[in-house]
Amino acid sequence: MPCPPDVISRLKEIVGVDKFSTGASNLSLHSKDESFHHAHLPDVVVWPENTEEVRDVVRLCYEKGIPVTPWGAGTSLEGNPIPVKGGVVIDLQKMDRILHIRENDLQTEVQAGVVFKDLNKKLARYGLFFPPDPGASATIGGMVANNASGIRAIKYGATKDLIQKMTVVLADGEIIHPGTLAFKSSSGLDLCRLFAGSEGILGIITEVTLRLVGIPPEFLSAVVSFSTAEAASLTVSQIIRSGLSPAALELMGTNAVRLINKYTEDFDFPESPLVFIEFHGTNKAGLSADLALVRELCEDNGATHFEAGIGRQARGKLWEARYNLHDFILREHPGLEPIAIDAAVPISKLPDIVAYSEKASAKRGIVGYVFGHAGSGNIHMPMMGNPSDEKSWGVLEEINREIVAFALSLGGTATGEHGVGIGKIPFMESEHGESLVLMRKIKKLLDPKGILNPGKMF
Template sequence: MAVTLSPRPALDDRAAAALRALLGDRFSTAAAVREQHGREETYHPTMPPDGVAFPQSTEEVAAVMRICAQYEIPVIPYGTGTSLEGGIAALRGGVTIDLQQMNRVVRVSAEDLDCTVEAGVTRKQLNEYLRDTGLFFPIDPGADASLGGMAATRASGTNAVRYGTMRDNVLGLTVVLADGRIIRTGGRARKSSAGYDLTRMFVGSEGTLGIITEVTLKLYGIPEAISSAVCAFPTIADAVNTVIATIQLGVPVARIELLDEVQIRASNAYSKLDLEVAPTLFFEFHGTEAGVAEQAETVKALAQDHNGGEFHWATKAEDRTRLWEARHKAYYAGIALRPGCSGMPTDVCVPISRLADCLVETKADIEASGMVAPIVGHVGDGNFHTCMILNPDDPAEIATAQAFHDRLVMRALAMGGTCTGEHGIGYGKIRYLSHEHGDAVAVMRSLKQALDPAGILNPGKVLPGN
């Protein structure tokens, strides 16, 4: 997609000198380093910054921000580079702050079921650290994203139907503001009525209001029993109606994932599975042995009511891992259907009662458009993705995909949904924000102006005209 950029200022020599004095060789202007920090895995073009800073503490992040504020240099926070909507692109040049060296688990309180981590800690790193405590952190967006980045994008994933999203699991934050001030929001208490909820304001702000450097998170006990299953259906409507019945009945499933027949074909080839090529639900049940058995029998009966096939179980840890690893690699499996192409992922979410309507209409739209576009979804909470596999150098394919995406978003909004359930706005979805939020965008703009009057925090993202 073509992007209109403001004039790109060169990195001020005085600012570069100050950053080198502060960080030494942890500030780089090398072309390869800059290129890496402007590139993501979707169709968006690479847009590198003018320099990359690698701080190792909140205080160093604050010092970098003060230098950049002094010279009005754009600043882009960077976790692991797994953004899908252009969130890490340096649209106006500037300095990327790479937080990966801030990767310490600050503390864990098993008694209180919480922990505090630096922003660069990844979800897999945290769960490895927690392995011997009997606890885990359940938010699982697929990629091994940093927890700071997950908070900044209000990430979600396969476990959200039971455990919620990052919005529900962040208790507090340490944030560096545009002028270099350090603030701490929230705390460790599970409830508070003290003042404005600044934590929720920064969660999902995508680095446009401040840079998250520490996150305090809820933790959960590892379930006594875990069981996974797959079940194929003759139509996508049958599969989704099973999901709707499951949620409306209140069955506490941990995960319900949908893969359409195009995605199943791709995943069979890419991940060496042998699943029936049909719309398929992946389930996972957490709880006691008796509770898991009860959940499974209830869902199996609901699936049979909606023409579901045989349940194929994965109870061994290695079998579950293989199954969910294939789900997490769905994006790469889809791209492999057209070697040399890129993906344009979508990310709508609708009320659960409208999910079947939205998916059936979307499936028909894909077929009418002639695109290769597998569908996957965290359908337990109404969120699904299509991924259009396209040649990024073909303007006609890009135009077809964009027109489809526009129709999909407007369809979701008309059903009371959202343009993004978990990927965020970045600049890839910026044109939809006003359609979704109307006059509330002006309130968002006022918050941005108050916290970042010079507009240096991740400019060009989230808000139109930012």
């Protein structure tokens, strides 16, 4: 049902005509994220500037039974912010103020539309940073809602581990402030962790107080090649089990390494599986001792090339190449779209899931680009295809299903960091069993009319 004219004029009054649009290009910009999932146009987009405007928009939609979908930067990979039932998209990007930096408490309070990269630029002046890094230019609200993590989760945790307090607008417009500024608390149910990862289906997060970390004075990086992805992932698993505390342990399969060599001028890695390793710390001597231990483990597992002592500039380029891998894959397959694998398993099972994924694609003649945050047991393997070609796309979906089923059989999850969105809905039953019933009850309790980001998660 399209938004009725009385709702349209009321929305204009709430946010102002310049923060409201029914224009075709704005609707189109809010119809699709970075995934292959089909676009759906909303009826209206609004750009509120504060919690009270969000409250008034949501309250109006609640009264009228109109779908509301929050929107951060639209960088999701599972269709999470696609307004599949139309209605109103609340784009939080104008809520981009850093409200407080409390450097002595290692905390910052921000509006939900702040882009994490901008936040980190500002925090650098205080010698602080917010560690989760999804690579894309995501907003803090989107990162909280998807529980994003990325390359450094292994040392610093995922977004949900770094939330102190938040402001949330519930489906009926009520505003709540769960959480505490204290470092720890045993008081009551942990509602911050309920809203983290809730993908906009339980409430709209408008402000968040985040826990910060000091920028490490020293770092050491290494790049290690192996002859097989299994040997590489076995080494990753052993590094973690040895008790060392790397800040990043990223795996790249041969296909991914090939693209980095092809699309960057700076690297010419051996075309075989590769691990990027990084340690953060307070002094070089301690880090060098850690790296020596890592080198030993790598050599025991047949590492074919070990390059350490990478300087600040080369390290920056390495991470840039890693972040650009998604774009390199798209460039390599013009006109095709990726299906995203995001399985995560207990660390000892990493070699199993890597080997299984590579075999599942290879046996069907499909190119899979294995890479991922191996240190946290999370792998991706984009495979490119045409979603409109049912037959060939069906093969990619079959591989996806098989990998998820295998990850679940190992005690893992269908999604380590991208969230459920639309793409991972089919796996919710097998992953959560009876807990899914409780999740549905919580959704019903908080959003009885089902207006918040409908068509997602369940």
